[in-house]
Amino acid sequence: MRTQLRSxxxxxxxxxxxxxxxxxxxxxxQAEPAAGTDEAIRAALAGVLGRGCGQRxxxxxxxxxxxxxxxxxxxxxxxxxFEVLVGLSDGERCVSYLYEVDSxxxxxxxxxxxxxxxxxxxxxxxxxxxAAPVRAVVTLVARPWTSMAKYxxxxxxYTYLDIxxxxxxLALAARAAGLDATxxxxxxxxxxTHALGLAGTCREPQAVVTITVPGRPPADxxxxxxxxxxxxxxxxxxxxxxxxxxxxxxxxxxRNFEALRDISLSYAPAAVARPGRIASVTEPxxxxxxxxxxxxxxxxxxxxxxxxxxxxxQSAKGFLPAAVSLDQVAGLLDGLDGRLAADFAESAPAGIxxxxxxxxxTGLAPGAYAWSARRHALHPAGGGPVGEEDVLATCQRxxxxxxxxxxxxxxxxxxxLLREQGRAGLAxxxxxxxxxAQRMCVNAARExxxxxxxxxxxxxxxxxxxxxxxxxxxxxxxxxxxxDPAARKVDRDPVAYSHGRTAAGLI
Numbered sequence: 001m002r003t004q005l006r007s008x009x010x011x012x013x014x015x016x017x018x019x020x021x022x023x024x025x026x027x028x029x030q031a032e033p034a035a036g037t038d039e040a041i042r043a044a045l046a047g048v049l050g051r052g053c054g055q056r057x058x059x060x061x062x063x064x065x066x067x068x069x070x071x072x073x074x075x076x077x078x079x080x081x082f083e084v085l086v087g088l089s090d091g092e093r094c095v096s097y098l099y100e101v102d103s104x105x106x107x108x109x110x111x112x113x114x115x116x117x118x119x120x121x122x123x124x125x126x127x128x129x130x131a132a133p134v135r136a137v138v139t140l141v142a143r144p145w146t147s148m149a150k151y152x153x154x155x156x157x158y159t160y161l162d163i164x165x166x167x168x169x170l171a172l173a174a175r176a177a178g179l180d181a182t183x184x185x186x187x188x189x190x191x192x193t194h195a196l197g198l199a200g201t202c203r204e205p206q207a208v209v210t211i212t213v214p215g216r217p218p219a220d221x222x223x224x225x226x227x228x229x230x231x232x233x234x235x236x237x238x239x240x241x242x243x244x245x246x247x248x249x250x251x252x253x254x255r256n257f258e259a260l261r262d263i264s265l266s267y268a269p270a271a272v273a274r275p276g277r278i279a280s281v282t283e284p285x286x287x288x289x290x291x292x293x294x295x296x297x298x299x300x301x302x303x304x305x306x307x308x309x310x311x312x313x314q315s316a317k318g319f320l321p322a323a324v325s326l327d328q329v330a331g332l333l334d335g336l337d338g339r340l341a342a343d344f345a346e347s348a349p350a351g352i353x354x355x356x357x358x359x360x361x362t363g364l365a366p367g368a369y370a371w372s373a374r375r376h377a378l379h380p381a382g383g384g385p386v387g388e389e390d391v392l393a394t395c396q397r398x399x400x401x402x403x404x405x406x407x408x409x410x411x412x413x414x415x416x417l418l419r420e421q422g423r424a425g426l427a428x429x430x431x432x433x434x435x436x437a438q439r440m441c442v443n444a445a446r447e448x449x450x451x452x453x454x455x456x457x458x459x460x461x462x463x464x465x466x467x468x469x470x471x472x473x474x475x476x477x478x479x480x481x482x483x484d485p486a487a488r489k490v491d492r493d494p495v496a497y498s499h500g501r502t503a504a505g506l507i
Contacts (some may be wrong), residue, residue: 052170082148086138087115109245111197164434232311276345280432293377296330316450318400318487326363382467450483
């Protein structure tokens with residue numbers, strides 16, 4: 001009997017230790033706003049962040065057969081090599097929050113020293129482009145190693161593209177919520193790096209979106225979107241009592257970041273800001289035979305439905321052997337020349353040309369077409385059949401793309417641009433490409449057509465397939481078709497097979 005009692009004692013002790021008592025209950029800390037903070041701004045901004053670069057409800061199948069939480073913007077390899085910092089005034093100072101997308105929380109960033117929001121805006125060079133007093137500053141901070149560890153040096157370009165998608169989507173989400181947003185690429189990066197406590201963390205601020213509140217909403221401003229959490233997007237929650245800390249870099253990341261010294265804008269003076277509104281699409285030369293134009297159906301018009309469409313955006317993992325319609329292609333091109341407020345508006349912007357390579361589009365002969373926003377038409381640039389082998393050769397033999405009905409090539413005279421504008425030109429042209437691509441991704445959700453953004457492609461082959469003029473280079477590529485819901489995207493090799501890389505020489 002004594003043996004039995006002794007053996008029961010640990011169980012009884014465990015039972016007693018795990019009994020619950022209402023008197024001992026500990027309630028979770030509630031998210032209380034800092035003194036002086038405008039609750040309406042916090043609520044509106046949380047919705048904008050969730051729809052702009054947050055999670056969608058549900059999961060998607062990623063490479064390797066695993067399920068991951070879906071987001072409202074695409075990313076190369078679903079790596080999302082950037083972090084989102086949000087500066088919000090509490091009346092006297094600016095509190096910087098880290099938007100932890102995976103947990104859906106906004107927590108004060110421990111490394112950011114206190115500074116007044118007006119001082120942050122002025123010292124970072126963000127004031128000139130704002131039409132009204134800035135109420136919030138959203139900084140998109142690249143962590144290049146996250147992408148470069150897999151994709152090598154090309155992974156740095158993907159940080160520009162991924163952040164461009166997010167900045168565009170944030171600006172569109174703000175507009176849908178009745179706010180004004182300005183995208184900044186020409187700001188004082190070194191000052192902002194120190195103001196946010198990022199020095200030595202191998203991170204660089206690549207884009208800033210400032211949020212303002214219009215004094216009186218114009219008549220054509222769309223109404224605010226669906227209430228937070230009711231449109232299929234996870235709206236983040238503000239937490240003011242838990243501090244967030246950035247993950248410190250290791251030695252390989254430090255060496256990798258140092259290798260970017262001759263490329264990154266973090267080591268160069270800021271370009272002169274030119275506030276205005278930018279359209280990222282450039283118009284092709286007027287054709288010698290305009291009668292050959294393929295006129296597209298007019299845009300659908302109607303209210304801005306970005307809020308609903310952002311929640312439905314997804315990247316196709318593969319395509320079925322079926323054609324898309326010319327009407328669907330027309331819908332994809334709707335509004336690609338839409339404008340955003342920005343600080344890099346030029347009299348002759350270095351934007352992006354849009355060229356369609358049709359393989360299986362009903363109502364459109366196979367071949368290359370230059371898209372004109374002004375004429376609302378596709379103009380033949382070079383005919384002839386386009387086969388699956390052409391798609392595979394262009395897309396680095398990514399087998400899931402072989403049945404794409406069309407490829408969309410975003411191109412620009414890159415070498416001439418880099419000679420003229422240097423590092424700023426590299427950053428800005430990739431933003432233009434991402435701006436156009438994000439609008440196409442949202443349009444694809446409306447048209448119910450499959451689309452995926454392709455960063456790994458044979459640029460020379462793509463230029464030949466698109467019959468591009470000499471000197472034009474493809475910056476970004478999108479594949480369009482009938483999405484295959486059963487497709488699985490897997491890497492043949494653990495390190496970025498589509499880029500021809502091996503595990504060696506990535507830094």
